[in-house]
Amino acid sequence: MNWIKSNPFVSGLAGITILLCGILYFLASQWGAQYAETKVSFDEAYMGVKNAESIPLYPRDDLRDGKSKALAEHRAAIEDLTKLFDTYRPKKTDNISPQAFTDRLLAANEEVTKAFDQTELPADFFLGFEAYRSQLAKSEATDILLHQMDGIKAAFMGLAKARPSALLKVHRVAIPEEAGSNFQAGPNDIARYFSCEFTFKGSEQSARDFLSALGAMDSHYFIIRTLKIQNERDTPPQVSDAKFENAEAEEAAVAPANRFGTAFFDLPEAAEEPVEEESAAAGGEEADPEAAVPEAAAVTDTSRILAQVLGNEELIVFVRFDIAMFLPSKELAKP
Numbered sequence: 001m002n003w004i005k006s007n008p009f010v011s012g013l014a015g016i017t018i019l020l021c022g023i024l025y026f027l028a029s030q031w032g033a034q035y036a037e038t039k040v041s042f043d044e045a046y047m048g049v050k051n052a053e054s055i056p057l058y059p060r061d062d063l064r065d066g067k068s069k070a071l072a073e074h075r076a077a078i079e080d081l082t083k084l085f086d087t088y089r090p091k092k093t094d095n096i097s098p099q100a101f102t103d104r105l106l107a108a109n110e111e112v113t114k115a116f117d118q119t120e121l122p123a124d125f126f127l128g129f130e131a132y133r134s135q136l137a138k139s140e141a142t143d144i145l146l147h148q149m150d151g152i153k154a155a156f157m158g159l160a161k162a163r164p165s166a167l168l169k170v171h172r173v174a175i176p177e178e179a180g181s182n183f184q185a186g187p188n189d190i191a192r193y194f195s196c197e198f199t200f201k202g203s204e205q206s207a208r209d210f211l212s213a214l215g216a217m218d219s220h221y222f223i224i225r226t227l228k229i230q231n232e233r234d235t236p237p238q239v240s241d242a243k244f245e246n247a248e249a250e251e252a253a254v255a256p257a258n259r260f261g262t263a264f265f266d267l268p269e270a271a272e273e274p275v276e277e278e279s280a281a282a283g284g285e286e287a288d289p290e291a292a293v294p295e296a297a298a299v300t301d302t303s304r305i306l307a308q309v310l311g312n313e314e315l316i317v318f319v320r321f322d323i324a325m326f327l328p329s330k331e332l333a334k335p
Helices: 002-006 008-054 061-084 098-115 139-162 204-216 247-254 304-309
Strands: 166-172 191-202 221-231 315-326
Touching: 098 139, 139 166, 139 191, 139 204, 139 315, 191 204, 191 221, 204 221, 204 315
Parallel strands: none
Antiparallel strands: 166 191, 191 315, 221 315
16 A cells, blocks of 8 residues: 555556456457357358359249240241341352462453443453452462452442443452461451442442442342442533534523523513404405414424433442351350
């Protein structure tokens, strides 16, 4: 007791420390028991979730049957859609010799050139394969080049039937096999595309016919990527562009007073009293009403001017399209 009295600060600090330690011990024991209970509850819940995830579900019979039916119908629809494109999946064939490919190319070029009997062709026209006029194709690329050539030939035959006035330019996009590389399809690719560009001049009807022909072909699947149509000339047609049958019609057409017909802007005049013509006969006999009356002067049909000017202008059409070669169909995953 004497020491406590002699050292009040130290004894007080020691007492407070002992009290705090007791409080902390009590709280720790209480929290430890609560943590243990919470941990046991969490472990039980966690194991329940894991067991539920590993156990297969047992849906209601009607829902299970409905899902199975929907999956079967979806699978059948995909298979039917896949069969529609079997025509555009070429059968695997062996490569032919480079000379045999050149012979096939020459025959196709001759056939297409004859089809364009009324169309002006470029001087170096060779179906877009101009590089093979002076060199042979690689033997490992002849198979795929034949497929591309057949598609381009079909497009040219469709254009020939449309009767354009001139074929201005042809550009064929080269394929990797021509440079010794290989084509690598992506994981989600369903087709391989061969691009080609045509630039031609013709009437509006010829452009319509060619675009319709690309969509109506059964041998190849064409996809139009770019289409540009512009007028042959930038200025509107003039009256002087018309070609008339004779000089009198041209003179009447150019005359401003006659463009809308004679007396178009004249106001109607008051009707005059009819004057009886004197008989040519000496006895004053009346003129024969059935006598021939001079025919009225022919009126120039100036409405033909516009028709003679319009309709002669042609269009310049640029078309970039792809020839789609569908890849072998992939086997559907089993449900």
